[in-house]
Amino acid sequence: MDCYIYYKAHVQNARQVQVSAQRLQHYVVENLWASSDFAMTPPLLQRRPEPTDGVHTWMEVYKDIPAQFEQVASDAEIASGILEYIIGDRRIEYFMNADE
DSSP states (O other), X not given: OXXXXXXXXXXXXXXXXXXXXXXXXXXXIIIIITTSSSOOOOOXXXXXXXXXXXXXXXXXXXXXXXXXXXXXXXXXXXHHTGGGTSEEEEEEEXXXXXXX
């Protein structure tokens, strides 16, 4: 299963969001995949190319997540400081391959 997390932030906070999101992803990798026996696809951090009304939409992508991902991601969200820079909530969506 894959996890997609998206959120919005003001353009002027782009650098802080990027640094915080990278810190968050590092926390996830160190606390989840580093102690696991399976291969990991590195997480992605993306944003839409153009802002709308001075706001960027950001997306974190995590492939082939293990069962304990949600708790580790929640802890990482707090530890990273990202909530200080985003507008509203981080929205989480899970997708699986259609043939499973």
